[in-house]
Amino acid sequence: MQKIFNTLIDSYIDNSVGITEGFLTKRLAAHLKENLALLYQNRKMQNAGTGNEALAVQNKAVRSDQIYWLDPSHNDPYEDEFFALIDDFVKHLNSTCYTSITSYEFHYALYEEGSFYKKHIDQFRNNDSRQFSMIMYLNESWQTGDGGELCIHHDTFEQKITPLNGKSVFFKSSELLHEVALTNKPRMSITGWLKSDL
Ligand SMILES: O=C(O)CCC(=O)C(=O)O
Numbered sequence: 620m621q622k623i624f625n626t627l628i629d630s631y632i633d634n635s636v637g638i639t640e641g642f643l644t645k646r647l648a649a650h651l652k653e654n655l656a657l658l659y660q661n662r663k664m665q666n667a668g669t670g671n672e673a674l675a676v677q678n679k680a681v682r683s684d685q686i687y688w689l690d691p692s693h694n695d696p697y698e699d700e701f702f703a704l705i706d707d708f709v710k711h712l713n714s715t716c717y718t719s720i721t722s723y724e725f726h727y728a729l730y731e732e733g734s735f736y737k738k739h740i741d742q743f744r745n746n747d748s749r750q751f752s753m754i755m756y757l758n759e760s761w762q763t764g765d766g767g768e769l770c771i772h773h774d775t776f777e778q779k780i781t782p783l784n785g786k787s788v789f790f791k792s793s794e795l796l797h798e799v800a801l802t803n804k805p806r807m808s809i810t811g812w813l814k815s816d817l
Pocket residue numbers: 728736741754768769782797798799808810
């Protein structure tokens with residue numbers, strides 16, 4: 620696993636955006652995708668970023684994905700396996716890069732056909748605890764024309780990342796402006812943040 624952790628970290632250091640295959644094993648990715656599909660079917664997912672009615676309307680113009688937070692209290696074996704993996708990654712990151720990550724949060728995300736997430740930065744204005752953003756894609760196939768790319772706006776160029784199964788992305792939450800292009804088919808992922816609560 621250390622090799623995959625290092626690929627993610629090294630590509631982050633070189634390109635500001637770390638990308639690796641195989642962070643989630645195929646088996647774990649398939650189980651998490653199954654969890655997501657069930658949550659969606661059972662209408663357990665919520666519109667992202669909603670707090671009250673007025674805010675919901677406002678937010679819908681910015682993002683139209685649906686989310687569900689992973690939580691140890693679910694006692695779901697695959698969420699537990701996921702958290703154990705993130706614990707290992709955080710330990711590795713803290714010991715090799717002198718980061719001081721103390722916690723994290725992750726949610727399932729589903730973008731229905733026609734959904735998007737407009738240009739944004741992941742760190743909140745009134746709370747800077749989010750240090751690193753991580754996204755793991757759960758989509759078996761993705762063709763040109765399906766849309767739904769993660770577009771990262773670097774100073775001098777735009778980087779487009781297709782949300783293909785097995786791909787994990789890692790970048791600094793306070794810096795990179797990014798957006799999810801309108802997707803032409805359902806798009807599934809797990810997204811989260813490594814946090815420093817010091
Ligand atoms: O799903 C993605 O590619 C990015 C999602 C994102 O930017 C977010 O949830 O903050």
